[in-house]
Amino acid sequence: MTEDFYDILGVSRDADEEEIQKAYREAVREYHPDVSDDPDAEEKFKKAKKAKEVLTDEEQRQMYDQMGHEQFIEAEKRGATENGGRGPGGPGGDPFGGGGGGFGGMGDIFDQFFGGGGRSRNRPQKGQDLKTQLTIDMETAYHGTEKEINITRPEECSDCNGRGHPPGTDSQTCPECNGRGQTTRVQETAFGRMQQRxxxxxxxxxxxxxxxxxxxxxxxxxxxxxxxxxxEIPAGIQSGQTLRMRGEGAPGEQGARNGDLLVEINVEDHPEFERDGSDLQKHEPISFPQAVFGDEIEIETFDGPVEFEVPAGTQSGERFRLKGKGMPRPQRRGQGDLYVQVEVVTPESLNEEQREALEAFAEAGGEDIDVDQGFFDKLRNSF
Ligand SMILES: [Zn+2]
Ligand SMILES: [Zn+2]
Structure with missing residues (x-):
């Protein structure tokens, strides 16, 4: 037994358009190849699409009911169900006519059917999303801010309210397509009749x-x-993140909603702070005596200086964690950590007093240092 269009959608013969659309949406949810594991999903999906197209077109449905399924399909192959207008098939190919097709029109289908109610065809399309980029420095990313951006974008023409013609302009049904919006060309080829819509x-x-x-x-x-x-740039934003500004994209068709503006954020590197997600790291120079005795020092952060206790006996390159002094975590509470990597700075020149003290220091430790002659030359030159 051949399934007819009503069976395919699981609706009764007197189902109205709303019921048919609803059944179709269910079929899409079940059989859309992106979501279904069923190996026959694509075929079932195409059939459902085809059934919906015919049954929601008054003229086509009437013809279909009169001719019956098989005859209708036959007639369609010959092009007899076409009146130079919008016929079955359309993007996605004709599942019954066989061959070709593919799934080109899938995005449109989703937009049309999950985007809201209304008739499926000729429904005004939502406006396009637009993209732009914005570069900020790391301190701005730390605090978050509001920033002005200038863009050039398509907007609804205010002179005609987006209609494309002045108010009150005389209009007529398009004689080319008899108001259907689509034309069909039938060509005789070696393989028979071919239709182009x-x-x-x-x-x-x-x-x-x-x-x-x-x-x-x-x-x-x-x-x-x-x-x-x-x-509005939230505190803690990271490079590559995109902010979506609803309705700030291209205008939608005839009252359909506008697209969005997507602002991709680029956060510049900072000369002092390295960033790893919500953690920061910076290098902090200290002197040899500070490393030996320990000291209280101030560390600059994006929130001003914080006190930090260098412990006695700190090694050069040692890393300390300042909890909660890193970047804010967007969407989550709190902040990352700041890692301070201490670098002990070796003096490149000494005054006489320092030199003597350091020699005494070495001697006291039992070190016998073969002092680089160049160092003394430099010393002498500085007096
Ligand atoms: Zn205009
Ligand atoms: Zn036309």
Whole structure:
């Protein structure tokens, strides 16, 4: 027994459009190849799509009911169900006609059916998302801030409210496609009749043509505008993260919602602080006596100086953790840590008193140092 379109969608013969759309959405959820493990998912999905297309088109459905499934499919292959208009099939290929196809139109399908209610076809499309980049320094990333950005983006033409024609312009049904928005061309080829469907060029798929187009946007309904926006940058943001500004992208078609503006943040390197996620590291020079005796020193952070106790007997290169003095953690509480790597600085020159003291120090420790002659030359020159 051959399944007919009603069986495929699991609806009754008198199901209305809403029920059919609902059944189709369920089928999409179940059989969409991106979500289904069923090896036949793609085929089932295509069938459901086809069934929905025919049953939600009044003319096609009437024809289908009159002809019955098999005859309809046959007739369709011959192109007889087409009236020069928008027929079954469309993007994604004809699952019953066989061959070709592929899954090109999938993104559109999701947008159309999960984006909200309304009729599936000719539904105004949501505006495009736009992208831009913003570079900030690490201190700004530490504190978070509001920053102004200037962008040029498409905006709805205010002269025609995005319609593309001045208000009150006379209009008529597009004679090219009889208001369907699509044209079909039937070609005789060696393999039989081939159909090509395309968006109507005359009316750009709208089905209506207007006597006059808007001079400001030349009929596009959209103009380029400069805009200044304020981006809120959360404290602790990391390089490569993207902030989404809802509705600040390209305008949607005829009242559909605008796209978003995606702002990719680039955080510059800092000369003193190295960053690893929410932790920071910096090098801190100390003197030999500080390393030996220990000392209380101040460490500069993005929040001002903090006191740090260098322990007696610190080795050069030793690392200390200052808890909670790193970068803020976005979305989570608290802050990362600041690692202080201590570097003991060796003096490159000494005064007489220092030299004597250091020699005495070496002697007291039983060290016999063969002092580099160059060092004394440098010393003498400095007097
Ligand atoms: Zn047209
Ligand atoms: Zn305009």
């Amino acid at each position: 395309a968006t109507c060029r005359r009316c750009a798929g709208e089905g209506t043509i207007y006597e006059e187009s808007c001079p400001t946007c030349r009929g596009d309904g959209v103009v380029r505008e400069d805009a200044t926006l304020v981006v």
